[in-house]
Amino acid sequence: MFCFQCEQTARGLGCTGCTGCAGVCGKTHDVANDQDDLIGALIGLSNAVKTPDSETDKLMLEALFTTVTNVNFNEETIKEMTSKIDSEAARYNISSLSHYDMKKLWNADEDIRSLKSLILFGIKGMAAYAYHAMVLGYTDTTVNEFFYKALRTIGEKGTMDELLPVVMETGKVNLACMELLDKANTESYGTPVPTTVPLTVEKGPFIVVSGHDLKDLKLLLEQTKDKGINVYTHGEMLPAHAYPLLKEYPQLKGNYGTAWQNQQKEFANIPAPVLFTTNCLMPVKPSYEDRVFTTEVVSYPELVHIGDDKDFAPVIQKALELGGYNEDTEFTGINGGKEVTTGFGHGTVLSVADKVVDAVKAGDIKHFFLVGGCDGARPGRNYYTEFVEKAPTDSIILTLACGKYRFNDLDLGTIDGLPRIMDMGQCNDAYSAIKVAVALADAFDCGVNELPLTMVLSWYEQKAVCILLTLLSLGIKNIYLGPTLPAFLSSNVLNYLVENFNISPTSTPEEDLKKILG
Known part of the structure; x- marks a missing residue:
């Protein structure tokens, strides 16, 4: 291999x-x-x-x-x-x-x-x-x-x-x-709206849904109507809570766990089934292999796969059989927060664009950081937590994808009523970040590279690759990339990217912030 x-x-x-x-x-x-x-x-x-x-x-x-x-x-x-x-x-x-x-x-x-x-x-x-x-x-x-x-x-x-x-x-x-x-x-x-999502799991039967596929989530919500089963998102499915049509289902209760690489610990002996709708599956441990289900292109030996008929009856039956927790069980994010927010896509941010522009002109907002991308298990990814914690209080943190779990439960307060952390959604919602950046550039009559905006990205797999290529195709420069550079970049190709786009590997939060802010 x-x-x-x-x-x-x-x-x-x-x-x-x-x-x-x-x-x-x-x-x-x-x-x-x-x-x-x-x-x-x-x-x-x-x-x-x-x-x-x-x-x-x-x-x-x-x-x-x-x-x-x-x-x-x-x-x-x-x-x-x-x-x-x-x-x-x-x-x-x-x-x-x-x-x-x-x-x-x-x-x-x-x-x-x-x-x-x-x-x-x-x-x-x-x-x-x-x-x-x-x-x-x-x-x-x-x-x-x-x-x-x-x-x-x-x-x-x-x-x-x-x-x-x-x-x-x-x-x-x-x-x-x-x-x-x-x-x-x-x-x-519907257009996502800002939504606060609890991390507490209520007592009784429940199902955890992981991945990215909103259609699979909706089908499961339809099939769990009036069955006394609650549904919790996991990983990249968190932004589903912000979509108006999905919010209509009362059994969509909250979010369970954090990013994908923690699942082997977080799913150990979980009293509920887990449905994987897309990538982010890790080798399944014996402590929970009897309660993991796959669908669509996801596949793992000997696990029950839900086929094209999308009959989630085996998942529902397993939830009823396991019964969930005996009482409401409180979980937290990695920084101890008890809730997270999502739903700050381009529709929401651009609806208050005038307020954002005014805050920049008044000097209340001095910098925007897009800190997000794929999370992973390699040591050093606490860089992103520390970067956000050390970012100046007059800066806004835009984020997306599962990299946000490093810091999305932090309470960084607000600027002129605007939350300092804005979760724009899944990894594909990099489109929202691009829309916002272009709109801000238009508002200030400048190019995107002239904005007080810095992208600090974490990567893990191939979706991050296509997003990076999209940013480069738009001529966006000065991107910080970590925690390591891709092994498939030869020295000559890397030099080309550095010379033409000024891509920088992440170093330390202090050094990078000093370099960015001068």
Whole structure:
């Protein structure tokens, strides 16, 4: 196996090994190789099929999404997906599909490998966003067509000069994809509104829902009506509490746990089932393996999988069987807070844009920090907690994705009635941050890079890659990235990003704040 697509990759170089070995994420040697074969089949399909239809588009998104970190640990289901790709080729009268050998990529010149990895990992993350929009009935032809172009590019020889434009195009297309998903979510569930979410779990049966898929959450809420079962979000599902249509369900009570990497501790002996709707699944421990369920592309050996019929009866039955806590049980965030807030998407922030602008002009707000992204287990991520704690009291902290769990339970007070911490939502809600930044730049008649705005990002997996590429495609500079730099960035590619975009690795909160604020 060879895999270096996530931040926790072994020794900061790549997870390697033989049969019986596993990567840091828990993915086995065989699963890693099967995922490579699946990508190789997709590259073959993109070369063979010239005018794919909507069925092929759907399969393309499913297959790419399947290979995102912490989605699928199941050799059997990955092989089934590869077989579907081969069968799809047959539907176009292609008798035998040629699979691209991914070893050609992993053994390529390091700069070529680096650029192609940026494209591949970027479209994996983007496929997740496109998939979430698709299940709500929203698609974009331009977005779907780009997946095939990107895969063909990965399979071709290519030079740095030829690959760099495709890297930037990946970011540009992902902006359109995030805009599509934003439209799908808001038109389906309403515009998010600021919402305070308790961390206490009420007594009685309950279900914890993790991941990103709002449609799965809504279907579960429909099926748990009047059954005496409460529903709690986990991880990236927290922002669901801010959507008006989802808020109408009284059994949607609060949030359980923190970010994904803490689940093995937080789910130990939990008296409730957990439903994983997308990525963020870790290898399941014996103490709770009998109560974890998967759906959509998530798969783990021997766990009960909820299929396309979306009949959550097994999850509901398990909740009733386990019974939940005997009395209300109080939990806290990692800093001791008993509640968190969410719902500060672009719709909310732009509705008070005049107030924000006035506060800046009056000197009450002197700086904006976007501190967010993927959380992870590597030591050093307390940097983000300390950064927010040490940020000047006349600054606003915008945040998104599960990186916010490092500090979202802190009480930092307000500025002119505006909360100093504003949770904009899931990782794809980076679109909201971009909308707000552009609006502020327009209000002050300047470019985004001239704003008193600094992005301090944490990354873990492929969704963070496509978001970073989107920011770069917009010409946004001076981004701080941590806790480590991606292993798939060669020194030449890294130098290009530093020279053209002034990307900086995070150091210490004190040093970085001093550098940012002068």
